[in-house]
Structures are given as structure tokens and as C-alpha cells.
Amino acid sequence: MAGTKDYVNTQVGRNRDQIEFHIREILKLIGENVEREGLLETPARVTRMYEEIFAGYEVDPRDVLGVTFDEQHEELVIVKDIVYYSQCEHHMAPFFGKVHIGYIPSGKIAGLSKLARLVEAVSRRLQVQERITSQVADILEEVLKPHGVMVVVEGEHLCMCARGVKKPGSKTVTSAVRGQFRQSAALRSEFLELLNR
Numbered sequence: 001m002a003g004t005k006d007y008v009n010t011q012v013g014r015n016r017d018q019i020e021f022h023i024r025e026i027l028k029l030i031g032e033n034v035e036r037e038g039l040l041e042t043p044a045r046v047t048r049m050y051e052e053i054f055a056g057y058e059v060d061p062r063d064v065l066g067v068t069f070d071e072q073h074e075e076l077v078i079v080k081d082i083v084y085y086s087q088c089e090h091h092m093a094p095f096f097g098k099v100h101i102g103y104i105p106s107g108k109i110a111g112l113s114k115l116a117r118l119v120e121a122v123s124r125r126l127q128v129q130e131r132i133t134s135q136v137a138d139i140l141e142e143v144l145k146p147h148g149v150m151v152v153v154e155g156e157h158l159c160m161c162a163r164g165v166k167k168p169g170s171k172t173v174t175s176a177v178r179g180q181f182r183q184s185a186a187l188r189s190e191f192l193e194l195l196n197r
């Protein structure tokens, strides 16, 4: 089910009436007129948006890597520029950017799309960037048992751009290294060099 197909947060669907009610109440509390035309459908639209942006709760990210292939390619595999959109758990404000994944298989490879699906499953939740980074690395390590994994995540956080400290354009970069990448500076450099091509 959720591991391979597009999916939505079904709990949001089940709680649709209550979520719409509370969104409407928040609109009133910030001083809006919920009867004006532009806002009439807004609680329903926000609820539908929650079904999408919180779809990650619907799936165990490990299941996303359910389909793997036996293959004796024990060299670096990189999938870079996987775009993600997430919501910071401190402000419920969007953050987004790119995930770059490198791993050295040890007899088992993942379908390339499954790496992007793994990113979707961990990012479509309330998150912090560091946890997206370590979860992608840990799950790949657990399921594929590769010789090594390295994950680099770039993110722009609206809670830092549009409010608070207001620093638009600032980028946060996080990385997680496992296995051979931890031991070998040369391997980390090879990965980073290939990312910058």
C-alpha cells in the first residue's frame, strides 16, 4: 500500500470536520471575517493540504524500501537533488531543499525511485532537518546493510526567513555518515566532489 503509491494522511481525513472547525476558529481569533468569500473554503482547503503535507505519518519509511534487488555492484551509488518539502516542528512553518544520498551496496541495491520515496516518507511530517538526515541514513543502513551511507541535506527554513531572525537566503546543510564513509575522508571527498559536478 503506502510504500509504493501516492498516499495521504487518512487520520486527517477521518478528523476532517474537527480540523476544519479549528482552522475556522483560528481564523476568527486572528481577526479575520470567516464569512468573506475568499475564506469560505479555506478551512476545507487547509485540511486537504494537511492530508498531503502530513502524508508521511501514513507509512513506515522502512516499507518504502520493500523492493530491493540483489546486485554485486560494490561501488558508490549517488542520487542527488531529491527535492523535499517539510514542516518545522517548532513553528509548523515550511522548510524545503534537496537531499543527496550516496551509498556503497553490499549485495543489495534499492530501486532509485525508492530513495526519493524514502525522502518523501520522512519529510512529509513535522520534522527538524537533522532528523530527516539521520533517519534517511539509518533506514538505508538498516534495510540495505550497505558498506556505507552518506546523506547531505540542504534546507531553507521559512521560520528563519519570514519571521524571527529574518534571514532570507540562509541555507542549513546537514550530513550523516555511516559505515565506510565514517572511516574514509577520501570517500567523503569523492561523494562531495560528485555532488558539486
Ligand SMILES: Nc1nc2c(ncn2[C@@H]2O[C@H](COP(=O)(O)OP(=O)(O)OP(=O)(O)O)[C@@H](O)[C@H]2O)c(=O)[nH]1
Pocket (backbone or CB within 6 Å): 088, 089, 090, 127, 128, 129, 130, 157, 159, 160, 163, 164, 165
Ligand atoms: N536545529 C534545528 N532547529 C530548527 C529547525 N527548524 C527550526 N529550528 C529552530 O528552532 C528554534 C526554536 O527556538 P525557540 O527559541 O523555541 O523559538 P522562537 O522564539 O520562535 O525562536 P526564533 O526563531 O529565534 O525567533 C529556532 O532557533 C529555529 O530556528 C531545524 O530543522 N533544526
Ligand SMILES: [Zn+2]
Pocket (backbone or CB within 6 Å): 088, 089, 090, 091, 092, 093, 157, 159, 160
Ligand atoms: Zn521553525
